[in-house]
Amino acid sequence: MKKIILIMAIVVTAISFNACSNDSSGSGSYDYKVRLTDAPGPFSEVNIDIQAVEVKGSNGELVLLNTNAGIYNLLDFTNGNDTLIATSTLSDSRVSQIRLILGPNNTVVLDGVTYPLSTPSAEQSGLKLLVNQDLYADIDNSIILDFDANASIIETGNGTFKLKPVLRPVLTAISGNIIGSITPVGALAMVTVTSSTSLLVYTSNVDAEGNFKVTGLPPGNYTVTITPVLPLLPVTQTDVIVTAGVNTNVGIVNLE
16 A cells, blocks of 8 residues: 555656646747848938837836947948847747837938937837737747838928937848849939738838848738939839748849
């Protein structure tokens, strides 16, 4: 009888240990990275003073990430270039919101002149961006904040500028990109990418080397239009297929 009781005790202990082990692994640990990129604009520099990055989980809890605080010139990160601004390991499997907390040293440079960039409320409440991103264990959970400097900066008159942020979250694991270039190199041109199903529109500009990259596109069929400055005429490519995790190259577009 004592042997039976002893064996049952060992079995119960083993089951309890296994259950505890499963509970521990099920709690979740998710590596998380926040990166920053930008669409080209008409300014020489757009300097944003990032002091902290905070995320909100599905339960409403706020988590302050390990932030590489500093002043970032957004125009250093155009056409597919980006930089890591914050990392952490999260216990929540969902991020509902990202908040960028800015410092006071924000400026724009236009025609060689540096102007202060007003950021109403951003230094207190932060720049908030809804993302609703699901996280997965054992992979690189990254998000790229596409900061459209061209659309985000408003000239209010008398040499004063205000930041009204236009940011787009790019979930790299479930989106693709369209890349290409133009000739003649040096021509000013805007790139417009339109979804054939959802009517979503994404834009970027061609850089000084004639290259362009439109990032964060949901998989699907797109129309790409390159609109240069006159007298050059627009060029359109249809049925451009985007696949998640892939750069779709439309090649060299000849502007005439």
